[in-house]
Structures are given as C-alpha cells and as structure tokens.
Amino acid sequence: MNTVFLDRDTFNQNVDLSAIELQSSSLRCYSMTQQDQVVERCRDAHCIISNKVLLSAANLKQLPNLKLVCIAATGTNNIDLPAAKALGIAVVNVAGYAKHTVPQYVFAQILAYYSKTEQHNRNTQQGLWSQSEIFCVLGEPMYQLANKILGLIGYGALAQEVEKIALAFDMQVLIAEHQGATTIRHGRVSFEQLLSDSDIISLHCPQTPETTGLINQAVLQKMKPSAMLINTARGALIDNQALLTALQTKQIAYAVLDVLEQEPPPKDHILLNAGLDNLTITAHIAWACQEAQQELINIIGQNIQSFKQGGGLNRLVS
Template sequence: MNAVFLDRDTFNQDIDLSAIEQQCSNLQCYAMTQQTQIIERCKNAHIIISNKVMLSAATLQQLPQLKLVCIAATGTNNIDLIAAKELGITVTNVAAYAKHTVPQYVFAQILAYYSKTEQHNRNTQLGLWSQSEIFCVLGQPMYQLANKTLGLIGYGALAQAVEKIALAFDMQVIIAEHAGAKTIRPGRVSFEQLLTDSDIISLHCPQTPDTTGLINAKVLKQMKPTAMLINTARGALVDNSALLTALQTGEIAYAVLDVLEQEPPPKDHILLNAGLDNLKITAHIAWACQEAQQDLLNIIGQNIESFKQGENLNRIV
C-alpha cells in the first residue's frame, strides 16, 4: 500500500518511522503540504498520514484510491469525517500517547511558578548570594503545593495523570461537572464551585460548541485572585481578551498557555504582544517529548497493520 505523510516536519527529524514503513510498500514524506498540493501528492496514495493538514470533502472526493487516513494526533477536526464515511474511507487517530509528557509539562509550569525557580536562579547569576549578609537570598516568596486545590476541567486520561501527580504532592483535587449541568455526578463538583475553590485550574477538555470560549470574563471573575490557569487543551477554550484583562487587573494571578486559537498565531496576537510577567506562552509543545512523538508514530504503524487485517484499532469512522 502506498502511503503519503503530508506534514513530516510536525515531528522531530530523529524520530524513527520504521513502524510505519514496515506496513507500507512505499512511504513518501513531505515536510509540509499546502492545500493546492494535496491532490497531486496523494493521487496514488492508499494511505494518508496527516497531523494538521486539512482534508475536506472536496479533497477526499478527488482521491479514489484512498482507503485510510491516519491522523497523527488525537483530534480529528482536520478531516471531514462525514465525507470520509460516505466515501468508505477509514479514519484512525492516536490517543494516550502523551499521558506522561502533558502531565510533566503541567507540573513543570506549576513548580516553576510556585517555587520561583527561574527568579532564584537569576538572583544567583546577578551575584546577590555573594553580596548577601545572611546564608541565603530569600527573594520572591515560594509556596508549597501541599494542601493547594487543583481543579480539573475535563477528566480524560491526561487529567487523570495530572491528578495522580497532584495527589503525590498532597494537593486537593476537584473535578468539574459540565458548565450549566443540572445534576452533579458522584466525585465531581459544580463548575462554579471549582472556579471559586481552585488555586490552580488545568484545562483538559475537548473543544466543542459548548466549550469554545468556556474561560470567559464571567468565569475569570469567579476565580481566586491568586489563581493560576493552565491550558494544554485547545486555544479556543479561552477568551483571549477576557484573559488579558484578568491578568492586567489582577483578577487572576498567572496563566500558562501552550495552545492558542490559531496556530501558528499571527505576530500581532494580543497575548503574544501583551508584555506581561504573569503570562507564559509556549508553542504547543506539551505533547512533544521525544518518547511521546515516537510512541505516536509507532501507534500509527499499529493502526495501519490493524486496518490491513480488517480490525478496528483506534478507528474513528
């Protein structure tokens, strides 16, 4: 089976593709692919591998040999699933590959903020320790995580892994019910209670019509003024203008964003140009530890093997 990888450069170059190559008679990789290049590059493909390249109904209809689309991610919003089903094209994705790396990122950011590691390292680099009249340089206050409350919005595999680490730090963990829900499931708290009780809120829910703009001005006003917000899920969960105002006015203390609503973002994005010390933005890398990247591509190989054998591993349609 002929396979085409449309956006190979969304993975580090030293990540091994052999698990995929073993399942294909030919694998053609392109660094990136524009919409106008898809048809020509994939006209003989039985399999397309795509991380973020959009595959519309119009595109799929022009690829009669296509049998399988392997999404190199968990989210499938870059393919028209209805059209794929109508055309008899199988679609698979990859889940749980980042079950260690995303929680590691979340706590790397939490620990950096609560322990002020960057600031204390800078104090030493500036020579303040050598100048100190006492044995240490206290500098900015640090705070322990024990007994702090971590609120999770979304409770899939990643959130559960974050919870496990939090409990090891003797933190309190609460899980939000859906916003606006009339009943509260066992083991959860209302969305509003999570906002008011949490010292840290970490987002792990999918982007849907109900969750787009979930973190808005009203929500931010309900959070503690000392609260930290972390978003490793989807950028559109957060209202950027509302977050900027909340950080500028002290409605919340700190925010870490690994995702934005447009990726890559424009140079004039309001958050990238905010110049705030209490906002940290990284370039959608929480998932991208070397091991996670390798696991993801290995699972794609397993998905292809499963498809060839008539099985349904990680099949979406």
C-alpha cells in the same frame, strides 16, 4: 500500501518511522503540504498520514485510490469525517501517547511558578548570593503545593494523570461537573465551586460548541485573585480579551498557555504582544516529549497493520 506523510516536519527529525515503513510498500514524506498540493501528492496513495494538513471533502473525492487516513493526533478537525464515510475511506487517530508528557508539562509550569526557580537562579547569576549578609537570598516568596487545591476541567486520561501527580504532592483535587449541570455526579463539584475554590485550574476538555469561550469574563471573575490558569487543551476554550484584562488587572495571578485559538498565531496576537510578566505562552509543545512522539508514530504503524488485517484499531470511520 502506498503511504504518503503530508507533514513530516510536525515531528522531530530523529523520530524513527520504521513502524510505518514496515506496513507500507512505499512511504513518501513531505516536510509540509499546502492545500493546493494535497491531491497531486496523494493521487496514488492508499494511505495518507496527516497531523494538521486539512483533508476536505473536495480533496477526498479526487483520490479514488485512497483507503485509509491516519490522523497523527487525537483531534479530528482536520478531516471531513462524513465525506470520508460516504466515500468508504477508513479514518483512524491516535490517543494515549501524551499520557505522561502533558501532565509533566503541567507540573513543570506549576513548580516553576510556585518555587520561583527561574527568579532564584537569576538572583545567583546577578551576584546577589555573593553579596548577601546571610547564608541565603530569600528573594521572591515560594509556596508549597501541599494542601493547595487543583481544579480539573475535563477528566479524561490526561487529567487523571495530572490528578495522580497532584495527590503525590498532597494537593487536594477538584473535578468540575459540566457548566450549568443540574445534577452533580459522584466525585465531582459544581463548575462554580471549582472556580471559587481552586488555587490552580488546569483545562483538559475538548473544544465543542459548548466549551468554546468557556473561560470568559464572568468565569474569570469567579476565580481567586491568587489563582493560576493552565491550558494545554485547545486555545479556543479561552476568551483572549477577557484573559488579557484579567491578567492586566490582577483579577487572577498567572496564566500558562500551550495552545492558542489559531496555530501558528499571527504576529499581532493580543496575548503574544501583551508584555505581561504573569503570562507564559509556549508553542503547543506539551505533548512533544521525544518518547511521546515516538509512541505516536508507533501507534500509526499499528493502526495501518490493523487496517490491513481487517481490524478496527482506533477506527473513527469504517
């Protein structure tokens, strides 16, 4: 099994690739691959590993030796699945590797915001404690998480882990029904109720035609002025201009984004240049704890092994 890894640098260099090497007669890694390099680099490949490099129908048609594509992620938008199926190329992905790491990120951001840890550390560094006439420096108000309402939009494995942590803090958790649904499933609340009741809203739904631009001006207007919005799902779930306006006018209190609709974003992206103190943006790293990266690589090795043995582990296209 000749294997080509098209974008090795989407993982830390100290991540161990031995799980893949054990299943490959040869493994050739490229730090990154441009579109016009895909065919040349993969001409003799039986297996391609790609995190974010696009594999179009035109690419796939020029690779007659290709038997398997391993997506080094859960999302499948980087490969033409119908073309792969028509050409008899199996496609697999990975899931569950960020089960702990994304919820950890969500609560790291929630705790930083509600406990104001950065601000209180800055107070001490600036000498305010030494100058204080009392035993502490109260500074910016902190708030407990107990009894706060966390709203989850999307309720897959990651959201369910977020829910577990929230319950450990004695928070209340609401799970949104689909927007516009005429019936409400047991254990869920209407989309509108979640917006109006939640102190924190965390997005965990996939990007589909229905969810693109889901968080728009009308939705933001229904949220509490004190609400915090967190997006670790897909950037296109949020209307950027509507969010910018909502933050500038204090329509909502705070937003944390780990994803944007274009990645990497342009330097002139309106949110990157907003200069707001109620907006935190990180570079799509909620998934990327060292353990999660290693687990993802290990699953790819298991996927290749399963394919070689005629199995269907994580198979998207047969």
